[in-house]
Amino acid sequence: MDEINQAYEEIRHTEAFQNELMQLFQDYVGRPSPVYHAKRLSDQLGGAQIFLKREDLNHTGAHKINHCLGEALLAKYMGKTKVIAETGAGQHGVALATACALVGIPCEIHMGQVDIEKEHPNVTKMKILGCNLIPVTRGTATLKDAVDSAFEEYLKDPVNSIYAIGSVVGPHPFPKMVRDFQSIIGREARQQFQDKFNKHPDYITACVGGGSNAMGLFTAFLEDDDVRIVGVEPAGKGLSTPDHSATLTLGSPGEIHGFKCYVLQDDKGQPLPVHSIASGLTIRALGRSTAT
Ligand SMILES: *Cc1c(COP(=O)(O)O)cnc(C)c1O
Numbered sequence: 001m002d003e004i005n006q007a008y009e010e011i012r013h014t015e016a017f018q019n020e021l022m023q024l025f026q027d028y029v030g031r032p033s034p035v036y037h038a039k040r041l042s043d044q045l046g047g048a049q050i051f052l053k054r055e056d057l058n059h060t061g062a063h064k065i066n067h068c069l070g071e072a073l074l075a076k077y078m079g080k081t082k083v084i085a086e087t088g089a090g091q092h093g094v095a096l097a098t099a100c101a102l103v104g105i106p107c108e109i110h111m112g113q114v115d116i117e118k119e120h121p122n123v124t125k126m127k128i129l130g131c132n133l134i135p136v137t138r139g140t141a142t143l144k145d146a147v148d149s150a151f152e153e154y155l156k157d158p159v160n161s162i163y164a165i166g167s168v169v170g171p172h173p174f175p176k177m178v179r180d181f182q183s184i185i186g187r188e189a190r191q192q193f194q195d196k197f198n199k200h201p202d203y204i205t206a207c208v209g210g211g212s213n214a215m216g217l218f219t220a221f222l223e224d225d226d227v228r229i230v231g232v233e234p235a236g237k238g239l240s241t242p243d244h245s246a247t248l249t250l251g252s253p254g255e256i257h258g259f260k261c262y263v264l265q266d267d268k269g270q271p272l273p274v275h276s277i278a279s280g281l282t283i284r285a286l287g288r289s290t291a292t
Pocket residue numbers: 062063064091092166167168207208209210211212213214280281
């Protein structure tokens with residue numbers, strides 16, 4: 001982890017790295033993504049005018065490609081020969097397989113068997129993109145088991161391989177790196193809103209799974225006292241039931257997969273199961289990016 005942090009700190013502000021990433025954002029991802037006025041949704045909900053930052057229009061269909069390109073470039077700069085990751089719904093897997101194919105580094109994705117069956121189209125895409133897809137059948141055969149499996153594979157050869165996490169979670173420096181790569185969302189959105197309306201939005205909001213799209217949007221607005229920031233966690237069947245994934249609302253500092261974070265846990269510090277109908281939102285813990 002120290003080595004990854006050191007390599008990242010060495011390249012993050014270099015012109016070569018920034019230029020290559022920004023060029024890919026523009027020409028490969030199709031950035032900037034538009035800010036769209038959702039008129040009918042605004043009418044239907046009555047009151048606030050709602051604008052959507054259209055990360056869904058990025059190549060591969062989500063914000064994930066932003067950090068995957070950053071991670072794949074870092075892997076290239078570090079001379080790594082294999083990129084390893086887990087995926088839940090398959091969005092991170094597809095984005096990473098795409099980024100690795102672009103940069104030319106083999107990629108191995110660990111995915112729970114349950115999620116493989118639920119998210120067939122993404123599984124097919126990952127295979128077409130040439131990634132080595134590893135089905136994980138242990139435990140609940142979902143995201144958390146895929147994370148364990150991917151970490152184990154990474155630890156077999158941390159010299160030649162690199163782990164590419166899918167959100168602002170995991171050990172330092174991953175939350176920091178993913179936040180930095182995703183911060184393009186907020187920087188664009190703030191400028192786009194300024195250009196259109198000559199003001200800041202009153203509220204910004206994002207769903208919080210692991211927190212990458214939220215951190216990407218929120219980071220640019222942290223100094224703006226007039227902007228209220230609202231993160232939305234999966235309440236599942238309700239916060240009074242065990243079936244939710246509201247880690248920040250009801251969790252406490254603990255440890256998961258070997259790193260410190262907010263986690264839903266029992267009296268003995270064992271992580272509790274989480275629930276959401278969205279595979280990509282069942283992340284049991286939230287990494288908080290404390291480093292800059
Ligand atoms: C991955 C993903 C999420 C959840 O992950 P975050 O790290 O919280 O952003 C939410 N929505 C979409 C479309 C995703 O691909």
